[in-house]
Amino acid sequence: MTEIVTYALDDGIATLTMDDGKANAMAPAMSGALNENLDRAANEAKAVVIRGRKGVFCGGFDLKIINGDDDAMKTQMRDAGMTLLKRLYLSPQPIVIAVTGHAVAMGALLLLTGDARIGTAGEFRIGLNETGIGLSLPPTGLELARDRLAPMVLQRATINAELFPPEDAPAAGYLDRVCSPEDFDAAVKEAAQSLAALDPTAFAETKRRVRQPTLERIAAAG
Numbered sequence: 526m527t528e529i530v531t532y533a534l535d536d537g538i539a540t541l542t543m544d545d546g547k548a549n550a551m552a553p554a555m556s557g558a559l560n561e562n563l564d565r566a567a568n569e570a571k572a573v574v575i576r577g578r579k580g581v582f583c584g585g586f587d588l589k590i591i592n593g594d595d596d597a598m599k600t601q602m603r604d605a606g607m608t609l610l611k612r613l614y615l616s617p618q619p620i621v622i623a624v625t626g627h628a629v630a631m632g633a634l635l636l637l638t639g640d641a642r643i644g645t646a647g648e649f650r651i652g653l654n655e656t657g658i659g660l661s662l663p664p665t666g667l668e669l670a671r672d673r674l675a676p677m678v679l680q681r682a683t684i685n686a687e688l689f690p691p692e693d694a695p696a697a698g699y700l701d702r703v704c705s706p707e708d709f710d711a712a713v714k715e716a717a718q719s720l721a722a723l724d725p726t727a728f729a730e731t732k733r734r735v736r737q738p739t740l741e742r743i744a745a746a747g
Contacts, residue, residue: 530558532565538717539570543577548584551631553598556605560612567618571721574713575613575635576623580647585630591660606631607665611743613638614669615736617729619720623713624700629654629688636699637669640732641716644691644700645709651699652688664746672739674698 529545541562543549559575566573577583586606590598613620613635622639628651636642636651644651653670655662662670662683670683675698681687682697694700704712720728 528558529555530562532562534566534569536718537571537721538574538714539566539572540574540576541566543575543583548627549577549581549632550584550587551602551606551609551635552587552590553602553605556602556609559609563612563616570618571725572619572621572717573616574621574623574717575639576713577625577628580626580649582622582624582626582628583632583635584627585632585654588658603663606634607663610634610638610665610669611740615733615740617725617732619717619723619728621713621717621720623709624651624691625709627651628699630658630660633699634666634669637673640720642700642702643709643713643716644694644703645706646691646703647706649691650688651691651694652686652697653682654686654688656684657686665743668739668743668746672736 529543531542533540541559543555545555563573586602590602619640620638622636622642624636624642624644626647627649628636630653633651633653653662667683670679674682675696678697689697689699691703695703702712
């Protein structure tokens with residue numbers, strides 16, 4: 526059986542590559558595979574890169590489950606996704622999100638957890654399209670958006686479900702940098718190495734101090 530998340534370790538950098546052959550949907554199996562590999566990276570790596578395959582980073586939650594009749598599966602998928610977001614957001618290890626293509630809904634929320642977000646240029650869309658497909662953003666998603674997105678686009682991005690091309694994503698707050706496809710891998714590696722070179726204890730504690738209030742707002746919202 527083909528792994529939907531593959532793991533590679535190089536010079537202290539763990540790279541987790543999502544590839545389910547389709548939209549890299551964040552079904553329970555994908556969340557579980559990412560968590561297993563994050564556990565491994567916690568013992569082996571100084572920094573973690575999460576990326577998709579060429580053209581697709583993550584298309585969001587699995588629409589087959591969302592549109593299905595199994596309410597227990599829907600709850601499991603949603604809860605697993607929200608737990609993963611909070612884990613990444615407060616990860617003591619640096620997290621680099623390498624945005625290889627489309628990143629929508631849950632895929633865009635993953636971007637909001639990263640310490641460095643590098644995107645590749647192309648005809649891709651990035652954003653929170655939940656209200657466009659009949660869903661409302663959960664408290665975890667709203668608070669991550671409130672924390673990481675630019676205030677002037679927050680309502681457009683969340684309420685209006687506006688999607689952004691990669692070149693506009695840094696100003697919106699989804700990405701830190703956009704590169705040509707030719708320069709993308711080198712930029713991801715450079716970002717990971719730069720974060721890995723920081724003092725790990727100071728990095729983890731400062732990150733906790735900056736981001737803990739957001740998690741407290743999420744907890745208060747229930």
